[in-house]
Amino acid sequence: MNLLPQIFAGLTTGSFFAIIGILLTLMAQLTRVVNFSQVAFGMFGGFVGMWLETGKNHLPVWLGAIIAAVVTAALSAIVGWIIATWLPNAQMAARSAVTVSSLLILVAAGAVLFGASHNNFKPLLPSVPITLKVGGTDLIITYNMIFLIALSLAVVIIMQLVLKRTMFGVRLRAISDRQNAAELLGVNVKALNVGIWAVSGAIISIAISFIPSTISNDYISFSLLIIPGAAAALVGAFKNMWLALVGGLVIGVLQNIIASNPNPTIAGLKDWVVFVLILVFLLWNQRKEVWDVAR
Amino acid sequence: MSFDNEMVSNMSVSVRGLKIFGVVGIAALSLAGCAFGGGGAATGTPITVAAITDSTTSPEVAAAVTGYFNRYNATGGYKGHPLVLTVAEAADNNDDAAASAASDVIGNSSVVALVGSSTAGECAVNSDAYEKADLVSFSALGQDVFCFTTPNIAPSNTGPFLDLYAGGWNALFDGAKKPCAIAIYAQPSSEDAFHQSIDNLQKITGTAFASVQVIAQKDDGNYAPEVVSALTHSCDAMLLSADSATTVSMISALIEQGASIPVYASSAIYNDAFIQAAPVSAYKGLISTPLQFIPVDDAANADLDALIAKGFITPASGWVYSNMQAGYLAAQNFIRALDKVDGDVTRDSLAQAARSDRAWPNEDKMLGNLWAFGPGKTHQANTSTFRVDIEPGSGSWTHMGPWLLATEMKWTDTVR
Numbered sequence: 001m002n003l004l005p006q007i008f009a010g011l012t013t014g015s016f017f018a019i020i021g022i023l024l025t026l027m028a029q030l031t032r033v034v035n036f037s038q039v040a041f042g043m044f045g046g047f048v049g050m051w052l053e054t055g056k057n058h059l060p061v062w063l064g065a066i067i068a069a070v071v072t073a074a075l076s077a078i079v080g081w082i083i084a085t086w087l088p089n090a091q092m093a094a095r096s097a098v099t100v101s102s103l104l105i106l107v108a109a110g111a112v113l114f115g116a117s118h119n120n121f122k123p124l125l126p127s128v129p130i131t132l133k134v135g136g137t138d139l140i141i142t143y144n145m146i147f148l149i150a151l152s153l154a155v156v157i158i159m160q161l162v163l164k165r166t167m168f169g170v171r172l173r174a175i176s177d178r179q180n181a182a183e184l185l186g187v188n189v190k191a192l193n194v195g196i197w198a199v200s201g202a203i204i205s206i207a208i209s210f211i212p213s214t215i216s217n218d219y220i221s222f223s224l225l226i227i228p229g230a231a232a233a234l235v236g237a238f239k240n241m242w243l244a245l246v247g248g249l250v251i252g253v254l255q256n257i258i259a260s261n262p263n264p265t266i267a268g269l270k271d272w273v274v275f276v277l278i279l280v281f282l283l284w285n286q287r288k289e290v291w292d293v294a295r
Numbered sequence: 296m297s298f299d300n301e302m303v304s305n306m307s308v309s310v311r312g313l314k315i316f317g318v319v320g321i322a323a324l325s326l327a328g329c330a331f332g333g334g335g336a337a338t339g340t341p342i343t344v345a346a347i348t349d350s351t352t353s354p355e356v357a358a359a360v361t362g363y364f365n366r367y368n369a370t371g372g373y374k375g376h377p378l379v380l381t382v383a384e385a386a387d388n389n390d391d392a393a394a395s396a397a398s399d400v401i402g403n404s405s406v407v408a409l410v411g412s413s414t415a416g417e418c419a420v421n422s423d424a425y426e427k428a429d430l431v432s433f434s435a436l437g438q439d440v441f442c443f444t445t446p447n448i449a450p451s452n453t454g455p456f457l458d459l460y461a462g463g464w465n466a467l468f469d470g471a472k473k474p475c476a477i478a479i480y481a482q483p484s485s486e487d488a489f490h491q492s493i494d495n496l497q498k499i500t501g502t503a504f505a506s507v508q509v510i511a512q513k514d515d516g517n518y519a520p521e522v523v524s525a526l527t528h529s530c531d532a533m534l535l536s537a538d539s540a541t542t543v544s545m546i547s548a549l550i551e552q553g554a555s556i557p558v559y560a561s562s563a564i565y566n567d568a569f570i571q572a573a574p575v576s577a578y579k580g581l582i583s584t585p586l587q588f589i590p591v592d593d594a595a596n597a598d599l600d601a602l603i604a605k606g607f608i609t610p611a612s613g614w615v616y617s618n619m620q621a622g623y624l625a626a627q628n629f630i631r632a633l634d635k636v637d638g639d640v641t642r643d644s645l646a647q648a649a650r651s652d653r654a655w656p657n658e659d660k661m662l663g664n665l666w667a668f669g670p671g672k673t674h675q676a677n678t679s680t681f682r683v684d685i686e687p688g689s690g691s692w693t694h695m696g697p698w699l700l701a702t703e704m705k706w707t708d709t710v711r
Contacts, residue, residue: 131551216516259520
């Protein structure tokens, strides 16, 4: 069985998982939140964009996508502001719990506002395939796949540069590592926190403008793509964005290979990839611990 | 059925037990009265029937049944007794909700039959209970194998298994030599039924499919791996059995793989949202489906259209016309059986009328065959398909009829 076509086909979903993982890592590092509603924000933005592009509104697709990104950024910023205002010194777990609420609110709001019957998201770029001949095998790549991989790379590179090479990055790291000290030095912690939330909301909304319409945008199942995204982030221990990128791509490709297995029982194990990956990470992470700590 | 005061009292108590989501009786009677100026409207004790539906995915069905009943009631009803539909809500493939709804219906002694049920998986969960309660179901949209293999259930539609078979038949008729098939099932019992359809088609036609994938519905709805896998078998046609949105996503996957082979999809795609979907407009191959009822713009729908025009049915934006056809036919077939009841209208007398030969066949030009409930242990009552195509870039349905009947395709009824 030639796996190359499935590997390439899996890169599209994999790159989306990678973007989710990168954003989760970014949020965890800079705002001390595991944002369970990361994908739900994007999903909501996707529906806003679709609503703007269809029916009586009939805006151009690109304009709908831009407005959707702004709306998503604003919604994301509101949640960030709530956490920064009322839970500034709370533990990471408490701050993250708030995002479970926003996840549920967004799913419910989507169903109420946009209805049960709808089409999948329409990607911004045309789904025109580019065929590459590799050893007699036709490998298909699409512009949307290229963009998603490029976006994930761009986010990692730009964030690395900003965090390590700019004064602004120093402030961001300061609010992450020593929030109280940064505040005493005059850094506007709340504004930076809210800004990070807004940027992450805009990025996930942009990413969703490029995912192929092969993926169902059912409110719940789409929002739960946070799970493979979180597994990708876990590969980088919620610290390393490069590893999160690799983790996302690997999960996407592995899931695609398993899902295409002619044996339905094996194909049904597709979602186990995430579980196995998490298990492997936990074992690897604790490899040097002594027994009492490890258990 | 004797409509004495005690019976009325019992009925009102038990109706409260149902999960009623509107669409019911009194308002309907008022509407009917207004429409006809009150003259001749049925005013006797209501005859209650129930439907188990999912109002989010197929609201059209209960609305069509209610609309049909309202007009019937306005012209006198059944010997002066109006028909009332109570709607029990159960989301598609929510087995617990379907079982709970059926329990309420069965426990409500005033309910004499089920008319217009349309929830996916409902037959699989409740068929045994209906048999034990001797409750007959004039189902509107049968979606699992138990809807077609139970003595007490007869759906208006052809169902997904004949649908798949007919799509495959059309593919081979068009000259496909190596078709591939992908069928998505939500109820485990449907897996074998889909295989039966494909296996029988291969035996009858002598054409071997290049690839057959019958797979369980996925949470993430991403069937691109299956499409990619099928295409590695160099298929020259793609037979799909999935709901409308999933079919769009699979066509999108075909586009992404650079394929333009003909697609033979299930009749679930016959709706406005499908034809307006971007991947459907962009697809460079033929898209075809075997409809379960006559196409929307055919004169055979005149009576249903009249119900809509006169306000008995008020379609909302996005409603699927074929679902209204299914509800319309379920109501019509029920009244057909009701007219043949001997004596009082009870579950038993109605079941006897439905399962005897004396009410059937019922002829309606919305179908290509004569519909019958009858005494059979299985009911593939609708055996007609009407092919419509979307030519690449046309953005419209082309009628390819005439009717293609199951017998012409040498169809063998599904067994379980």
